[in-house]
Amino acid sequence: MALAWVAPALLVVVATVQLSLALTQELTPWKGGGFGMFATVDEPGTRVIEVSVRTGGETQEVVLDDPEAVEPVASSWWLEAARSLPTEPLSARAADELDEVAWAEQDEGLAPVAPDEGEHGTIREIRVVRPALDGVAVSRETVATWSPRR
Amino acid sequence: MSASVAMASTRAVQDAWQQLRERVATASPLRTSAWATLLTVVPFSPGYALVPVLLVAAAGFSWPQLTHRAWFWFALAGLRLVALVPFDWPTLDNHHYLLTYWLLALGFAHLGPDPARTAALAGRLLIGFAFAAATIWKLLTPDFASGEFFRFLLATDGLPAPIGSWLPGSDGALMEANREAAGPVLVEGETTTLDESPLAPALGWLLAWWTVLIEAVVAFAFLVPLSLRWAGVRPVLLLVFIVTTYPIAPVIGFGWTLVAMAFAMVRPGDQRTLLALGAGALLILAAAALHLGGATLALVGVLLLLGYMRTSQRAWMSAGAPVAGLGSGLVVGEPWHAAAGIAVGLGVEALFAALRRRDWRPSALVAVLAAASAAAAWDSPSLAPLAWAGVAAGAAAAVWCGLLTPSRALHGEATH
Numbered sequence: 001m002a003l004a005w006v007a008p009a010l011l012v013v014v015a016t017v018q019l020s021l022a023l024t025q026e027l028t029p030w031k032g033g034g035f036g037m038f039a040t041v042d043e044p045g046t047r048v049i050e051v052s053v054r055t056g057g058e059t060q061e062v063v064l065d066d067p068e069a070v071e072p073v074a075s076s077w078w079l080e081a082a083r084s085l086p087t088e089p090l091s092a093r094a095a096d097e098l099d100e101v102a103w104a105e106q107d108e109g110l111a112p113v114a115p116d117e118g119e120h121g122t123i124r125e126i127r128v129v130r131p132a133l134d135g136v137a138v139s140r141e142t143v144a145t146w147s148p149r150r
Numbered sequence: 151m152s153a154s155v156a157m158a159s160t161r162a163v164q165d166a167w168q169q170l171r172e173r174v175a176t177a178s179p180l181r182t183s184a185w186a187t188l189l190t191v192v193p194f195s196p197g198y199a200l201v202p203v204l205l206v207a208a209a210g211f212s213w214p215q216l217t218h219r220a221w222f223w224f225a226l227a228g229l230r231l232v233a234l235v236p237f238d239w240p241t242l243d244n245h246h247y248l249l250t251y252w253l254l255a256l257g258f259a260h261l262g263p264d265p266a267r268t269a270a271l272a273g274r275l276l277i278g279f280a281f282a283a284a285t286i287w288k289l290l291t292p293d294f295a296s297g298e299f300f301r302f303l304l305a306t307d308g309l310p311a312p313i314g315s316w317l318p319g320s321d322g323a324l325m326e327a328n329r330e331a332a333g334p335v336l337v338e339g340e341t342t343t344l345d346e347s348p349l350a351p352a353l354g355w356l357l358a359w360w361t362v363l364i365e366a367v368v369a370f371a372f373l374v375p376l377s378l379r380w381a382g383v384r385p386v387l388l389l390v391f392i393v394t395t396y397p398i399a400p401v402i403g404f405g406w407t408l409v410a411m412a413f414a415m416v417r418p419g420d421q422r423t424l425l426a427l428g429a430g431a432l433l434i435l436a437a438a439a440l441h442l443g444g445a446t447l448a449l450v451g452v453l454l455l456l457g458y459m460r461t462s463q464r465a466w467m468s469a470g471a472p473v474a475g476l477g478s479g480l481v482v483g484e485p486w487h488a489a490a491g492i493a494v495g496l497g498v499e500a501l502f503a504a505l506r507r508r509d510w511r512p513s514a515l516v517a518v519l520a521a522a523s524a525a526a527a528w529d530s531p532s533l534a535p536l537a538w539a540g541v542a543a544g545a546a547a548a549v550w551c552g553l554l555t556p557s558r559a560l561h562g563e564a565t566h
Contacts, residue, residue: 007255008275036287081240
């Protein structure tokens with residue numbers, strides 16, 4: 001009967017790691033195998049990545065609510081990962097990907113575009129923000145901020 | 151005329167019900183659980199692992215004895231681990247974890263002398279620990295315990311079932327206005343207060359604490375050893391959870407994994423529990439069909455039932471691969487994906503039927519079906535007709551191979 005305990009023990013180990021990452025590294029409770037879904041509005045879909053980009057001598061704030069906007073110039077995978085778990089290694093890798101992206105002014109401000117349609121910029125800061133609730137009052141809360149050492 | 155049609159229909163339904171009861175009366179809980187697991191694993195595998203997972207699962211449908219081998223379940227678990235962990239872990243939903251643990255549990259169960267008892271215990275512990283973790287998270291999260299999480303969902307119609315707009319003092323326009331107000335909060339940083347129905351605070355609190363209560367009770371009942379007399383309460387509690395949760399939030403992958411695990415815990419001969427759990431799985435499917443607006447999803451249920459009612463064991467096993475293919479197509483999203491899913495399922499079944507009967511002619515059709523699946527994988531609506539052509543070819547292959555109308559040879563093969 002010891003064989004029956006192997007998979008459940010694995011579940012307990014993963015869920016414990018997930019709980020620890022969520023409490024110490026801001027992993028969203030919805031992800032990571034800890035069964036925290038439907039417990040909070042803090043899920044990857046409601047988190048937003050904000051980036052400070054320096055282009056043409058000017059620094060601007062860009063909201064990347066859809067990480068796939070950087071495809072196919074850069075991989076959105078690292079942005080998705082940093083949004084769910086905004087640790088330093090994942091944020092650094094996301095910044096590396098964003099360094100490949102060209103930026104141009106669009107209707108709603110600076111946005112990622114095809115390489116020949118914009119200008120490459122330098123990523124100054126990456127922030128992950130999420131909604132915070134107080135009754136039915138909704139405000140924003142910064143989950144994590146990371147600046148590349150350049 | 152109409153009276154005779156009505157009588158014939160009634161008789162057909164009665165016959166079908168009788169057939170279903172006879173099948174359930176002789177069903178092995180572990181085999182039923184294996185079948186439900188295979189049906190769940192194909193639709194809820196990532197697109198890039200779909201073909202190998204479907205191949206392995208279809209082999210399990212075609213040769214049920216494979217499901218008695220540990221390596222079969224380890225192969226399915228391994229395929230999911232290789233496909234999911236490196237690529238999808240930041241975005242992976244919890245039912246993927248639970249399903250993979252269950253596949254591993256089935257593998258480990260078949261390494262020992264009593265797979266049925268070992269799988270039953272593993273399923274019970276997996277459900278218990280998953281519900282315990284879910285309860286802990288809900289108690290740890292202040293937004294949940296205060297009811298604010300559900301109030302936010304009720305104010306923005308954030309639940310799959312639009313119950314927020316059904317409340318007095320609320321309607322679709324209010325929901326839309328709230329969503330528009332909440333949208334820019336993260337971008338602009340301004341705090342917004344949403345309007346809500348006067349009943350929403352109480353309902354939010356009630357939904358929150360009912361969820362905590364039922365999940366905690368399920369966790370307790372599944373983790374604590376109970377006497378044989380009291381063990382029967384476990385599936386009842388699980389069904390209470392299913393009936394009160396999934397009509398509002400039909401997470402079909404999670405619900406079906408729970409039912410697949412619960413099947414393994416049913417005592418042999420306990421028809422009522424087996425049927426109740428099956429009804430629970432269909433309820434989840436119906437709720438998902440309502441939410442996704444998919445009449446085709448409801449078709450999965452009908453096909454499932456028809457497949458299960460076939461008197462030839464080989465035939466109802468054979469229905470599994472196309473049904474699983476259809477399910478995967480629907481999960482991917484568009485009707486032509488579903489079409490290609492059926493095509494691939496039928497094609498795989500045709501291939502295995504060819505292997506069983508040492509008749510290789512249907513394999514030519516398999517190539518057509520693979521082309522159809524490639525068309526769907528291409529994700530191009532303009533290639534959808536090719537996917538539908540694949541379905542037609544697959545259906546022809548299925549009839550040819552005697553999958554849907556089992557030939558004497560196949561029937562004989564099943565009874566030997």
